[in-house]
Amino acid sequence: MSRVEIRPIVAADVPACGALLADRHRRHRLAQPLLSPRFETVDAAVAELTAAFETADASGAVALRAGVPVGFLLGAPKTSPLWGPNIWVEAAGQAVTDAEVMRDLYASAATRWVDEGRTAHYVVVPAQDEELVRAWFRLGFGQQHAHAVRPPTRLSTAAGDGGVSVRRAGRADIPPLARLDLELPTHQGLSPTFSAGRVGTLEDSLADWADDIDNPEYATFVAERDGEVIGSAIGCALEKSSSHLGLARPDNAAFLGYAAVFPHARRAGAGRALGAAVVDWAVDGGFDSVVTDWRVTNLLSSRTWPRLGFTETFLRLHRMIGH
Numbered sequence: 001m002s003r004v005e006i007r008p009i010v011a012a013d014v015p016a017c018g019a020l021l022a023d024r025h026r027r028h029r030l031a032q033p034l035l036s037p038r039f040e041t042v043d044a045a046v047a048e049l050t051a052a053f054e055t056a057d058a059s060g061a062v063a064l065r066a067g068v069p070v071g072f073l074l075g076a077p078k079t080s081p082l083w084g085p086n087i088w089v090e091a092a093g094q095a096v097t098d099a100e101v102m103r104d105l106y107a108s109a110a111t112r113w114v115d116e117g118r119t120a121h122y123v124v125v126p127a128q129d130e131e132l133v134r135a136w137f138r139l140g141f142g143q144q145h146a147h148a149v150r151p152p153t154r155l156s157t158a159a160g161d162g163g164v165s166v167r168r169a170g171r172a173d174i175p176p177l178a179r180l181d182l183e184l185p186t187h188q189g190l191s192p193t194f195s196a197g198r199v200g201t202l203e204d205s206l207a208d209w210a211d212d213i214d215n216p217e218y219a220t221f222v223a224e225r226d227g228e229v230i231g232s233a234i235g236c237a238l239e240k241s242s243s244h245l246g247l248a249r250p251d252n253a254a255f256l257g258y259a260a261v262f263p264h265a266r267r268a269g270a271g272r273a274l275g276a277a278v279v280d281w282a283v284d285g286g287f288d289s290v291v292t293d294w295r296v297t298n299l300l301s302s303r304t305w306p307r308l309g310f311t312e313t314f315l316r317l318h319r320m321i322g323h
Contacts, residue, residue, distance in 0.1 A: 002066045004101060006108045009062040009072055014053055017062060017072040018046030020095040024126065025247055031128035032313050034149045034289040036251045048092045048246050052076065060093070061108040063101045071096030073105040077118060082196060084120035084320075087113045091124045091248040091314055099131035106139050110321075119321035124248065127312035136317050145316035146302070147248055147293045150309040152283045155276035162225065162268030166277045169220040169232065171213050176229035177220070178205035183260040193297040221277045223261065223270040231261035233274035235281050238291050248314050249291075254282030256292035259301070271304045279308065 009017070022045035029035050038044045052058060052074055060074035073094050075087040096102050113121065123141060125133055169177060179202065188195035212218065217240065223231035238244055238253040256278045261270045275292075282290045292310055294301035 004070065004104065005064045006061055006104050007064070008108075008112075009053070009060045009074060011053065013062045013069060013072065014049050015042075015046055016069040017095065018042055018049045020069060020072065020097070021045040021049055021092060021247075024095040024129075028126045028128060028247075032149065032311070034151065034250050034253075035247070035313060036249065038251070039247050045092070049074070051246075052090060052092050059109065059112055060089075061105045063096070063105055070098065071101040071105055073102065073109050075109065075113065075121075075123075082198075083122065085118050086120040086122060087118040089121075089123040090245065092246050093124070094132075096132065099129070099135040102132060102135045103139055106136075114321055121319045121321065123317045124314050125317055127315045133315060133317075139319070141317035141319045143296050143315050144318040145293060146296055146312045147244060147291070147314040147316070148305060148310035148312050149250060149253070149289050149291050150279070150311065152254070152279070152287055152289060153309075154283050155279045155308060162270075164223050164225050164230070164268055164270045164273050166221050166223050166273045169213065169222045173222050173229055173232075174206065174209045174213060177209050177213075177222070177232055178202055180229075180232045180260045180262065181205040181209075183262060184258065187260075187263075187300070188295060188298060192299070193295050195295065219278065219281045221274055221281075223265075223274050225265060225268065225270070228265075230265035230268075231259070231270040231274055233259035233278050235278035237287075241291075243293060244291055250289045252286075252288040254278070254285065254287035254290045256290060256305075266300070271300060272308065275304060275308045 019042045022040055022042045025039040055076040058076035062069055063071035075089040077086055078088055182199055185197045185199045188197055219235040221233045222229045234257050236255050236257055238255040241255050259274050279290050292305055296302050
């Protein structure tokens with residue numbers, strides 16, 4: 001087999017690399033058919049890769065064998081300080097014919113990224129490509145996040161078993177909804193997740209709910225026990241999410257975007273019942289799938305959502321350089 005050449009990716013590489021991306025997505029959909037079939041076409045994959053290539057400060061590498069591209073890696077930074085001095089390889093940012101080549105591509109691309117001071121690296125990888133995931137693990141990455149999907153089948157029987165009932169929220173529920181807004185980021189900041197996400201103020205949350213409680217684009221549910229609101233969840237169209245883009249966005253999908261339960265009321269089935277309510281809402285709304293995501297170190301969501309039938313589509317992997 002001829003030697004692989006690694007060099008920086010340039011605009012002229014995008015069409016051939018887009019064909020690699022289309023082939024990767026085609027294989028991915030064999031395991032996850034709910035993903036959009038659009039990106040199996042080379043034209044759609046090239047368009048997606050072109051947009052990624054044209055992102056501000058994007059850079060990466062391409063691997064060639066006998067002059068023919070056999071892999072590429074493309075990343076770009078995000079401006080949010082939450083992610084540190086970062087580079088992101090999104091869902092359209094990589095494809096290889098041989099997973100081992102990804103290690104060489106990263107070695108080349110990461111040299112520039114680190115020279116630019118970008119030491120927090122995030123990579124979104126197809127969950128079913130075990131060889132590619134293993135190649136990233138061998139580059140020092142670990143799993144941080146999971147994206148997942150499930151078919152639109154009813155889950156009414158998954159209601160809570162601890163005297164929990166679920167209903168649509170109303171304006172009278174704004175005070176507990178505002179308090180619940182603070183629960184998820186607070187929980188994510190605890191062990192073993194240790195997220196750096198900011199916890200907002202109750203006053204801001206109250207004001208936001210006063211403005212948004214009647215927004216028809218969002219379906220808000222509350223879980224009750226003994227007449228007390230103990231949890232909430234929100235469903236919406238997936239287009240409302242900024243985290244599920246391009247190849248990671250199934251067509252006509254609903255999004256289980258948020259769920260939280262007060263600590264004193266956990267382990268009574270409220271989270272499961274809230275998730276089931278959002279799934280049932282999506283079925284009634286004619287969506288073709290339901291999508292959610294979770295931090296894999298969040299012991300609650302990483303156990304609850306798979307039990308409701310969500311299966312992983314993409315994994316977000318993470319590495320901090322110099323530590």
